[in-house]
Amino acid sequence: MIVTIVTPTLNAVDYLKECIESARRNATRGIEIEHVIVDGGSTDGTVELARGYGLKVMQGKDSGIFDAINKGSFNSSGELLGFLGADDVMLPGAAAAVVDAYRKSRRRWVVG
Template sequence: MIVTIVTPTLNAVEYLKECIESARRNTTKDIEIEHVIVDGGSTDGTVELARSYGLRVLQGKDSGIFDAINKGSFDSSGELLGFLGADDVMLDGASSAVVQAYRKSGRRWVVGGIKWTDSKGHSLGRLAAPPNWMTPAMLVSLGWNPIMHMGTYFSRSFFEELGGFNITYKDSGDYEMFCRALTKAPYGRIDQTLACFRRTGMNNSAIHGSRTAAEWARILAEHGPSSNAQRVFWRCLLKGYFNLGNPDWLLAKMADSTRTTLKLQPKPHF
């Protein structure tokens, strides 16, 4: 089976080598990894690096990350489509887990867990794949997206049926896409960590906070529950599910909250 990995880039040379090599290690005797780079005009050697690995690079201006991912996805040949950021890492054995889950579950898309890391690769906790009984209303009630794009794979036919990502969403196209996908079909859940999501402080949602908030409001209006009481119920249920099911992630989150609180406290004067 051919599994396509699409990576959008723009001056991403700092982390791209690790990303490329991680995808390459997932090639097996039964699985071919087709890694497509979609570059929006890099000037730092990103394109040259990708080509030195023999990768196909699609170049040209785009309307954002999700437009770039669409271009790479529709101009590729894999039966399964995955999306890996230039600063993300595909963990060893991920492709085998994805293909096995896809075939065994019979689902048109599959979702696995991820590990958060900082810019230097230090672990910030793991997040297991969310429950596959989750509906779009539950998902948007949570207030954040636990279906991580670097741990999500679509069959080509399903991706094409969905029309790809909605490129009017600049920061939350994955959130909106996963809600639409859930309205049509549940995913196959993979009980394995598939990728590392690097938090560098330069992630789109961190940079464009107000724009992201506006996009999330659009998604909530489209897919949210009919009442605020339902929203609170689903939020509390899922919050408990994730906190109890991901103890190292919860501890890392609490430690990060503690550090943030300490930074905000006024320094004593002596």
């Protein structure tokens, strides 16, 4: 199953590496993580860092964080979609827990 993680960024190079690596560690047990970075015009190396990890990066001005999240959502291919701030991390097993809850309940929304 593909789980898409959308991360809006703006000059987040100091935090983004840990964010990306935490998402990558959640790719286990048949779970593929598609991490989409939506950047609002960083000038600090954020985009270059994300591209160095081979991530899908969308660039351009937006109308705020929710606009950026929407852009990333519309350009994702995951069956499940999550949002992660550039200065946040995913705990180990987080994606597996969400996928398990989704599979058991078959509900359209899983929040946690």
